[in-house]
Amino acid sequence: MSTLAAPNEVVTRALLRQVRLPGLDRPAALITLDNGFDHTKPNTFGPGGLTSLDEAITEALAADPAFVAVTGKPYVFCVGADIVGLPQLADRAQALEIGRLGHRVFARLKDSAVPTFAFVNGAAMGGGLELALHCHYRTLSAGAAALALPEVSLGLVPGWGGTQLLPNLIGIPAATQVIIQNPLMQNKMLKPKQAAELGIADVLLEPADFLERSLEWAAGVVRGEVTVTRPEVDRDMWDGVLYFARQTLDARLHGAVPSANKALELLALAKDADFATGTAAEDEALADLVFSEELRSGLYAFDLVQRRAKRPAGAPDKGLAREVTKVGIVGAGLMASQLALLFARRLQVPVVLTDLDQSRVDKGVAYVHAQIEKQVAKGRMDKGTAAKLYGLVSGAAKAEAFAAPAPGQLTSFADCDFVIEAVFEDLGVKKQVWAELEKIVSPEAVLATNTSSLSVTEMAADLEHPERVVGFHFFNPVAVLPLLEIVRGERTDDATLATAFAVGKQLRKSCVLVKDAPAFVVNRLLTRFLGTVFAAVDAGTPLETADSALDPLGLPMRPLALLQLVGPAVAYHVGGTLHAAYPERFGLSENLKRIAESGQPVVVDDEINPAVAELLVVGDAPLTAEQVRGNALDALAQEIRLMLDEGVVAEAQDIDLCMILGAGWPFHLGGVTPYLDRTGTSERVTGSRFLPYGVASLPA
Numbered sequence: 001m002s003t004l005a006a007p008n009e010v011v012t013r014a015l016l017r018q019v020r021l022p023g024l025d026r027p028a029a030l031i032t033l034d035n036g037f038d039h040t041k042p043n044t045f046g047p048g049g050l051t052s053l054d055e056a057i058t059e060a061l062a063a064d065p066a067f068v069a070v071t072g073k074p075y076v077f078c079v080g081a082d083i084v085g086l087p088q089l090a091d092r093a094q095a096l097e098i099g100r101l102g103h104r105v106f107a108r109l110k111d112s113a114v115p116t117f118a119f120v121n122g123a124a125m126g127g128g129l130e131l132a133l134h135c136h137y138r139t140l141s142a143g144a145a146a147l148a149l150p151e152v153s154l155g156l157v158p159g160w161g162g163t164q165l166l167p168n169l170i171g172i173p174a175a176t177q178v179i180i181q182n183p184l185m186q187n188k189m190l191k192p193k194q195a196a197e198l199g200i201a202d203v204l205l206e207p208a209d210f211l212e213r214s215l216e217w218a219a220g221v222v223r224g225e226v227t228v229t230r231p232e233v234d235r236d237m238w239d240g241v242l243y244f245a246r247q248t249l250d251a252r253l254h255g256a257v258p259s260a261n262k263a264l265e266l267l268a269l270a271k272d273a274d275f276a277t278g279t280a281a282e283d284e285a286l287a288d289l290v291f292s293e294e295l296r297s298g299l300y301a302f303d304l305v306q307r308r309a310k311r312p313a314g315a316p317d318k319g320l321a322r323e324v325t326k327v328g329i330v331g332a333g334l335m336a337s338q339l340a341l342l343f344a345r346r347l348q349v350p351v352v353l354t355d356l357d358q359s360r361v362d363k364g365v366a367y368v369h370a371q372i373e374k375q376v377a378k379g380r381m382d383k384g385t386a387a388k389l390y391g392l393v394s395g396a397a398k399a400e401a402f403a404a405p406a407p408g409q410l411t412s413f414a415d416c417d418f419v420i421e422a423v424f425e426d427l428g429v430k431k432q433v434w435a436e437l438e439k440i441v442s443p444e445a446v447l448a449t450n451t452s453s454l455s456v457t458e459m460a461a462d463l464e465h466p467e468r469v470v471g472f473h474f475f476n477p478v479a480v481l482p483l484l485e486i487v488r489g490e491r492t493d494d495a496t497l498a499t500a501f502a503v504g505k506q507l508r509k510s511c512v513l514v515k516d517a518p519a520f521v522v523n524r525l526l527t528r529f530l531g532t533v534f535a536a537v538d539a540g541t542p543l544e545t546a547d548s549a550l551d552p553l554g555l556p557m558r559p560l561a562l563l564q565l566v567g568p569a570v571a572y573h574v575g576g577t578l579h580a581a582y583p584e585r586f587g588l589s590e591n592l593k594r595i596a597e598s599g600q601p602v603v604v605d606d607e608i609n610p611a612v613a614e615l616l617v618v619g620d621a622p623l624t625a626e627q628v629r630g631n632a633l634d635a636l637a638q639e640i641r642l643m644l645d646e647g648v649v650a651e652a653q654d655i656d657l658c659m660i661l662g663a664g665w666p667f668h669l670g671g672v673t674p675y676l677d678r679t680g681t682s683e684r685v686t687g688s689r690f691l692p693y694g695v696a697s698l699p700a
Helices: 048-062 085-086 091-109 127-134 162-170 172-181 194-196 210-223 238-253 258-269 275-290 293-305 334-347 356-376 383-392 425-439 456-461 494-506 522-539 543-548 559-566 567-581 592-598 624-647 653-662 673-678 681-686
Strands: 014-017 029-034 068-074 074-076 115-121 124-127 137-141 203-205 325-331 353-357 395-398 418-421 446-449 469-474 483-488 511-515
Touching: 014 048, 029 048, 029 210, 029 624, 048 068, 048 091, 068 074, 068 127, 068 210, 074 127, 074 162, 074 334, 074 624, 085 293, 091 127, 091 275, 115 127, 127 162, 137 194, 137 210, 162 172, 162 258, 162 275, 172 258, 194 203, 203 210, 203 258, 210 653, 238 258, 258 275, 258 293, 293 653, 293 673, 325 334, 325 356, 325 425, 325 446, 334 353, 334 356, 334 383, 334 395, 334 494, 353 356, 356 395, 383 395, 383 624, 395 624, 418 425, 446 456, 446 494, 456 469, 469 494, 469 567, 483 494, 483 653, 494 511, 522 543, 522 559, 522 567, 522 624, 543 559, 543 624, 559 567, 567 592, 624 653, 624 673, 653 673, 673 681
Parallel strands: 029 068, 068 115, 074 124, 115 137, 137 203, 325 353, 325 418, 353 395, 418 446, 446 469, 483 511
Antiparallel strands: 014 029, 469 483
């Protein structure tokens, strides 16, 4: 045990008390996990926490209880292993030891002759969920915020029994989804209702009196009044499901995520191996992966998303933020309608849409109402909330919305504190919108632009109060992608910026402060990246070769699928903005222009559209896949160094945060800069690494 001492561990104590319940002749033992902090610092398990749990189980069982139950502090059950301590492990033997310690302690609940229960009252992830799986029965709070086995996204596998217990509880298709598929989909969490439907929990209870109801339910099980039935797991489909999963992984990731393949091997073992053999294999897998570059990149990415995103670098004092009581949205197209729904849901204030004519406005408001109805139909929103949101979202044609308000008029922009425009990406159009708006809104009203590439400073240049214009760049789809690039123009003041950050936080977005530079961060890098791919196509490289060249990185989608998502016309427009700013690095591809003008889909049913291939006019100097990949990585390294030199963001960490949250670049790459460092690209192209050894990589 001494070899596992973790000096910086925040120890989660296992606090034991006896609980007397009607109809039971002996008290029950209730173990509460609590690290002494509030819910913002969740319970985790390091060596100290596991030892405390071990001691609590020993003491509980010694008293011969009616049953043993484990629960968490308010809002948190346990979010798993103390991953902060993983990079401090000195060698493989220590990694093996931490795996075996967790297995030994948790197995006591599984092997107990006394009934054991997990009362999952809040967030349960990784080792926390694995602890619950070891118990004989599980209750789950409908208010639990996050349920997942996210290890694969970090470069690990569930290493404390998850790969062996879960498939034998809920079946191999669902277990593969939870252990592999969800982590690779931006770390998708399970909702409590989903977890209960999958069979992870035996009963779903309301949060208000969760502990009391859990104790009553457990007592009912022990008294024989409550019978828990679980469907038999279908073992005939096991091999077929895993074969299909492996084919899918190979097609998508091409071996770039070793943890995903290791998880598949462990799930295969769970079909027939005894528990001791399966968990011993988990120990070995964990020990192998702890000393991988992918894990270090994954831990770095996790830290960015969990910590840096919550404390944006360079954000002004939040006390300067102004209150927002009404929001105006200029435009009523798809992006504007998505924004209207988001603002209404999160801010719970009136939101007014406007566009050139009433028919467009009506279409936008109808879209919002339809989305609300879908949420109600899926059980994700109650009818009372839906009715409130219906009342908050309204619209009017521009002539009415921008005119002096009539008494009692709700659709005027005059009393909006925060106005965001989502109109056509043309500087003249946007400047005209602000010029007309400035005549009717107060001097303190924030004017936010959702521009993806244009200059915020130029947009505000002719205004009487340019200091209240700020970039507020969302990513599509708005409801899914968490990034919000907040752009400070040359004259944007601190109060405006603070208000923008406060609103972004209310919208539950991760905000990154960005300098007013062409296309900001994500679009600038993706445009440079796509530019190298199209330069290869223009030179004569077959579309299939250029499109598959980046496969070894395991990116969320290939370049042409990304182009399809962004839209060729949008990509060409942003490319034009960047070409005007940096003509030596951002070329204009005539082939991309042809594709944009044709209106043809680039990809059809995951295959390159032959009609698009026929549009191309190409040279006779094709590149190999390795050359395309090398050119793309070199271009990214060069562009990132230039962006850091220009002060577009504070540090390389912000570049990585933007790429993870705005472009879905995977955790196993650490965003982008750790991969460029790992492959030697950074030093070769720019003369130095972006991050020191040991930050997102193994120590030197």
